[in-house]
Amino acid sequence: MTGIEFSISATDGAARRGRLTLAHGTVETPAFMPVGTAGTVKAMTPEGVAATGAEIILGNTYHLMLRPGAGRLATLGGLHQFMNWPKPILTDSGGYQVFSLAGRRTLSENGVLFRSHLDGAEHNLTPERSIEIQRLIGSDIAMVLDECTGWPVTEDEARTSMELSMRWAARSKEAYEPRAGYGLFGIVQGSVFPNLRRESAETLQKTGFDGYAVGGLAVGEGQAQMFDVLDFTVPHLPADRPHYLMGVGKPADIVGAVARGIDMFDCVLPTRSGRTAQAFVTGGTLNLRNARHADDMSPLDATCDCPVCAQYGRAYLHHLIKAGEMLAGMLLTTHNLHYYQSLMKNLRDAIAGGTLAEFRTKFDREQQAGPEDGHHGDH
């Protein structure tokens, strides 16, 4: 496939410094994609998201297909125009959310029949329908529909699930109409089993995709096992294509995954934390709900160059949280997305400069020195 360009300008160990060229712009990698579930990165304007340094966001097919609806989005000019985000968008397949609808969905070879959480209406999500919806949304990068393998899982169950995902990936590719600037990513499954991951990676490459995601992680397996999976999976991905670790993660997860050859990430952590009083700072997180911030006019992070740290003290953010004010979520989300984008920029610079090992040593030391309120929060 030749939909999207991916060029690698430097490597440092397994880590890669690259650039994606998509229909709506370029994306420097390794890249973090803020999550814009329902056509908005929560609590942020699109200008605010771009100002943090984000060059691509993720949209959720499940939410968008139900509301405002894929057909309506297409009629209104696509998601970019609808939400006033002119830069690249990646959409997931919708599968992850559908599989979360316990008791409201039925899996078959054909796809997943489910009832909407909004109005109970029945929908059928197949590989072909997911591709069609993502085309109507207008996303630069579409993902294949896959089955979300459970956790914990036996090897037999993981194989059955992976093999279904591989058949769906082939159908997705078949249904996808290539266009310049647009791409389709396959998703490697196989849980924590090296032979399954390798088989999945090889199967996908025979079909051929614009990029390759590692799916089924960040489901409770823990960071050590996640890194193990990357160690034995990434080497089987084509080196000249982007590698995307879905739904990850904490800053330390990202640093470790970049060092293992991952180029793209998405996670709700910086945005969700921003709405629940958590700030990402050097070495960990701050819980701004804590009363000890009530008289502290120092910024969230003295080393941060974001507009929130330049203009507001912890005491004010604490006050806004106690008062239940929307501005608390707005400012903390802004800061957290800045933190994540700054982390990505520092990782890119370190790879380009061949200093990733030093960067990781410094990062780990900061994590151990610790933040005041604890280490980076869980998902």
Place this chain on the structure above:
Amino acid sequence: MTGIEFSISATDGAARRGRLTLAHGTVETPAFMPVGTAGTVKAMTPEGVAATGAEIILGNTYHLMLRPGAGRLATLGGLHQFMNWPKPILTDSGGYQVFSLAGRRTLSENGVLFRSHLDGAEHNLTPERSIEIQRLIGSDIAMVLDECTGWPVTEDEARTSMELSMRWAARSKEAYEPRAGYGLFGIVQGSVFPNLRRESAETLQKTGFDGYAVGGLAVGEGQAQMFDVLDFTVPHLPADRPHYLMGVGKPADIVGAVARGIDMFDCVLPTRSGRTAQAFVTGGTLNLRNARHADDMSPLDATCDCPVCAQYGRAYLHHLIKAGEMLAGMLLTTHNLHYYQSLMKNLRDAIAGGTLAEFRTKFDREQQAGPEDGHHGDH
């Protein structure tokens, strides 16, 4: 008193085009003050508020004295620094909110004893304490504590209430320490009774204040009666001092009050409406929750030059509201504050140009032509 400068550059009938010079900047009048109850204009950054054209905001003494607390605010550098709003701030006296605490407050000659709605703690709000709190907050303009006269009310009750407010006003003046750039406003009471309003205005002038507010309106008396009160009250206010109509109001209220010689306004309507799906547009309001907006990519108001109208369609705003997204309130509040500030600018230009009558004719015609969803909402 000589705390603040007020210069009038033009008049048109009773309407005045002026400029207030305060410690934190100048304010072109007639001016609308967005309400920043708890140290934030809800759903807005301070930069966003300033970008709408607002030059002064209102802070609520009641909320701020309870949280974060007046002493803390003073220690942290005052409200301007705390909330990152370097422009002028006017604070109310706290009385209005305290009098709303039915069953939780006791009125005496000395002041009002009340229990906090947050933790039940007992507080004593006296004229002197209100002045002290407003000094700790650091507001450019402080208001005297007054009793909120009920509605409906007999003339005897209104007189008793007004006379108490006049005694409190004198005590407030006594407690107030004049400083260059800072001012204290008296508040005319007397409900709908011309003789009481005149007596109140004359009593206040004998004491002498930097500005004069008309209080006790927008309490259910209706627009016609409010305009009647202004007709027989404003002529008794000193012509060379700013006139402030508290808690008003709808766009048509403001237009009529400006024509009657009012220079300053505050109201929660544009901000509260912004969080409840209402947009102020030429001729009336739109309810963006209405399904008929779901496929409409036109802006809220084709004649509006605000960033929301430049970048977003009604369909998107409708979608955000249905999805319960914070961005809905952020964008609608931005638009509504732009609408109000644009209205004030147009009024100022009309007074300066001697064309206020034409402006009012056009405004009334637009109101009659009507918006799609109804006339301007009630308070």
